Amino acid sequence: MGTHKLEMALIFLLTCLCYVAPVHPAAPPNVTISYLSYKNMDFAMNLYRKISSHHDKNVFFSPLSISTSFATLLMASGGVTHQEILRVLNLEQLESADQPELIPRLFQLLQENIEQNGSLKLDQNMALFVRQQVEVQNVFEDNIRTFFHAEVKSVDFADTKGSVSYVNEYVRQKTQDKITEMVSTLDETTQLLLINSIFFRAAWQSPFNSDLTRDAPFHIDNYNVLQVPMMVKEDKFYTAEDVPLGARLLKLPYQEGVSMLILLPNNGIDYTVIDDEINAEKFLSWVKDLRKTRLEVNMPKFKMAEEYSLQALLPDMGMSSLFSNSANLTHLSMEPGLKISEVLHKAVVEVDETGTTAAASTTIGITPYSLPKMFVINRPFFFFIYHEDTNCLLFMGRVINPSSN
CATH class of the missing domain: 3.30.497.10 (Antithrombin, subunit I, domain 2)
Known part of the structure; x- marks a missing residue:
């Protein structure tokens, strides 16, 4: 009986130590x-x-x-x-x-x-x-x-x-x-x-034709409309829609295993509402549920x-x-x-017909579907430049005014 009590006391002591000894948790064994x-x-x-x-x-x-x-x-x-x-x-x-x-x-x-x-x-x-x-x-x-x-x-x-x-x-x-x-x-x-x-x-995997670029309206909000150079291309693109978020997705691939993902709020959806909903889980679900369809893309040049x-x-x-x-x-x-x-x-x-040049310095409810023939980026939008194999986010941004530099 005494031995049993001693074993129970030891188990109790070890259990207590588990609660008071932290420092740093061990890193997950499947860290990648x-x-x-x-x-x-x-x-x-x-x-x-x-x-x-x-x-x-x-x-x-x-x-x-x-x-x-x-x-x-x-x-x-x-x-x-x-x-x-x-x-x-x-x-x-x-x-x-x-x-x-x-x-x-x-x-x-x-x-x-x-x-x-x-x-x-x-x-x-x-x-x-x-x-x-x-x-x-x-x-x-x-x-x-x-x-x-x-x-x-x-x-x-x-x-x-x-x-x-x-x-x-x-x-x-x-x-x-x-x-x-x-x-x-x-x-x-x-x-x-x-x-x-x-x-x-x-460089874009499939460049835009600069001969087709033309001035077109970009709606900053309900009261401010600008004329901006709008690039045009018809092809098969990977797209999806996030119905609960009220936004559509478009993937524009570069040549080197990197892509730009554009998140375009639907007409009438305030982009500031979407701000609070963007996270890593959302991003990965967007990428996963993209489906290829043919459509015409209208996208503003911007810097x-x-x-x-x-x-x-x-x-x-x-x-x-x-x-x-x-x-x-x-x-x-x-x-x-x-x-x-x-x-x-x-x-x-800088985003133009040929591709993207970028420099930086440091001092769920996804529904793939056949989009309408047109994907017109003529209002504020979000974009993410990411490495496809690792889903590493290289750059991210929000474009309110494409002509503002």
């Missing part, structure tokens, strides 16, 4: 780069909602660029700062105490998978600009070079004019002149500035250049300590009081 893409997609939608809540204008950014930037800071951070980055990036379930390099390794594999056929033009470049007096830990510098091919640049921020010129020249070269001015001013007290650039160029100060947006999403005096960046440097001064993101996209 597609799983990382899924998590990154939900982060992208959350960030989109944060950006769009501030205005009713065009939106364009690279979720992959931004996530990769902050993945490097995961290796630099500890404590609350580390936990906040994980939570906002939606990567908590990928954190593993016995595999500290799992997340950066997944980002590395994702990048390799996207570029594996060699034909896709997607160049990512990252640099951490550090105040001259800061001594960076060798382990951190080695890690970001290994996993992200990133560079650490020592900058004399006290020379504000020289540092602005230095940063802009770096970004200009990395984006092949697509982004010529990343920063206009830098504070002389700047400690750390993170820049991540991504350059993308792709956008958008920029965001992420240090102003992310604290509202729960990532605040990174930009404050309480930042824990001890894996980057042992210097006390170190914090991220700025993370700037600037993105450029």
Whole structure:
């Protein structure tokens, strides 16, 4: 009897320990780069909602660029700062105490998978600009070079004019002149500035005929109508309809395993209502339920250049300590009081008859059906540029005014 009681007490003690011993849950055993893409997609939608809540204008950014930037800071951070980055990036379930390099390794594999056929033009470049007096830990510098091919640049921020010129020249070269001015001013007290650039160029699998492009009306809202260059093409396209959402989908493939998915709200449906409904699960269901049909597509040419100060947006999403005096960046440097001064993101996209050139920088109810013959994109719409094999979201945007640049 005494032995039995002792066994019961031991079982009770072990049960209690299961509730009080967390740290980090073990990463799911089936973690793949597609799983990382899924998590990154939900982060992208959350960030989109944060950006769009501030205005009713065009939106364009690279979720992959931004996530990769902050993945490097995961290796630099500890404590609350580390936990906040994980939570906002939606990567908590990928954190593993016995595999500290799992997340950066997944980002590395994702990048390799996207570029594996060699034909896709997607160049990512990252640099951490550090105040001259800061001594960076060798382990951190080695890690970001290994996993992200990133560079650490020592900058004399006290020379504000020289540092602005230095940063802009770096970004200009990395984006092949697509982004010529990343920063206009830098504070002389700047400690750390993170820049991540991504350059993308792709041709349509089936180009539009420029001879057919003509001016046509685009309805910004019920009161504002613009004449914009409208591209026209008749062919077989993959389409679907989301009946509960009140929107139609159109897939436009590029030549290198990348596609643009357009989400067009139905007439009378306010695009702001759709904002709250977009998520990773929705996106994957749209892609899954696309069906091919013949129709004529009318699509506006557009070009956008958008920029965001992420240090102003992310604290509202729960990532605040990174930009404050309480930042824990001890894996980057042992210097006390170190914090991220700025993370700037600037993105450029141009869509025409031949394809898309885009550059970015970081300082369910689906019913497939036969669509009407016409798919006319003549009102505000959403678009997503994604890698098909991994469903990785490279860019996403909202076009309110195609002629606004």
